[in-house]
Amino acid sequence: MLTIAFILGAVCVSFGMCQARRYVEQIQNCNWSICDHCHQRLKWWQLIPILGYLLQGGKCVNCHFPITVAYPIGEFLGGGFFIYLFSTFSDLAAIQFGFLLTWLLILALEDFFTQTVSLNLLLGGTCSVLLIFGNRTFNIPLIQIEFWIIVSGSLAILSLNNYFGWADTCLISLFGILFPPITLAVIILIASCGAFITLKFSNQTTLPFIPWLLIGIIVTLLLHLTT
Ligand SMILES: [Zn+2]
Structure with missing residues (x-):
């Protein structure tokens, strides 16, 4: 096996x-x-x-x-x-996470090299992930919905004002459906720290955020924070 x-x-x-x-x-x-x-x-x-x-x-x-x-x-x-x-994890969870990570890897590499992502890859992948994680998508606890509205709403306002990428907002909203609030908070914290350190030690004014989100997911999987 x-x-x-x-x-x-x-x-x-x-x-x-x-x-x-x-x-x-x-x-x-x-x-x-x-x-x-x-x-x-x-x-x-x-x-x-x-x-x-x-x-x-x-x-x-x-x-x-x-x-x-x-x-x-x-x-x-x-x-x-x-x-x-x-x-x-269970075989089902391992397959779900495997699919999610493979899709995020494609997005992260595209974001890293071009600082953009293809709309069809982003939206097609988001819909596929929501279906594959059906056991989580259709069983969201009320507290998670409230947290999701606050986080997604805040990020959407930032994106409308061009402070944050729409692809990043879309992905964090997706994670907010798949994972409990504590997991989402840890993913955002890790990604933000990584992005902040990169900004601090490089000359770039903008930087790709999706690679850091991918690292955030990998760390939460290693810490067993995803259930
Ligand atoms: Zn050759």
């Missing part, structure tokens, strides 16, 4: 990074993965997470351009985290 969890995690991260690249580089009408450098279509064995990288010796077999080590490292970490999910 743990081997399957590892493979699933590595495949999800591989898929997430590949999809993010398509959104960042706006590659359209391409149903098959291609080399970053020579744009040659990759063979099936080159697409195997981690193993594909090792079999190619870290270089494209066609143009010999080095493949970024971020792919195998990300896939390995994804595999390890999925082992944690399946050994800690």
Whole structure:
């Protein structure tokens, strides 16, 4: 079971990074993965997470351009985290969190490299997550609804005045439906601290917030704050 969890995690991260690249580089009408450098279509064995990288010796077999080590490292970490999910939570919860994290990874990478996110990816993913987390979406306690209205309302006002991104507001509102108030508060706190430190030590005036939200979710999962 743990081997399957590892493979699933590595495949999800591989898929997430590949999809993010398509959104960042706006590659359209391409149903098959291609080399970053020579744009040659990759063979099936080159697409195997981690193993594909090792079999190619870290270089494209066609143009010999080095493949970024971020792919195998990300896939390995994804595999390890999925082992944690399946050994800690129920199978249903592990699958739900796995889907949520894969989607957030695509959004976080797109936000990191372009400081925008695609509307279809954001809205399509939000609806899918709400359906996949149906057991939580349709059973929200009253206290959570009240907290959700206050948080989402405040962020919407900030977004209307361009102090905060609409994508960030949409995601935090979604988390407010999925998680109890304490979890949401911890996610926002971690993301805000991360964003504040980045602003403090970089020259940027604006910065991507979704990568920090993703880190916030991962930390709350590690701290068992998500139930
Ligand atoms: Zn190549």
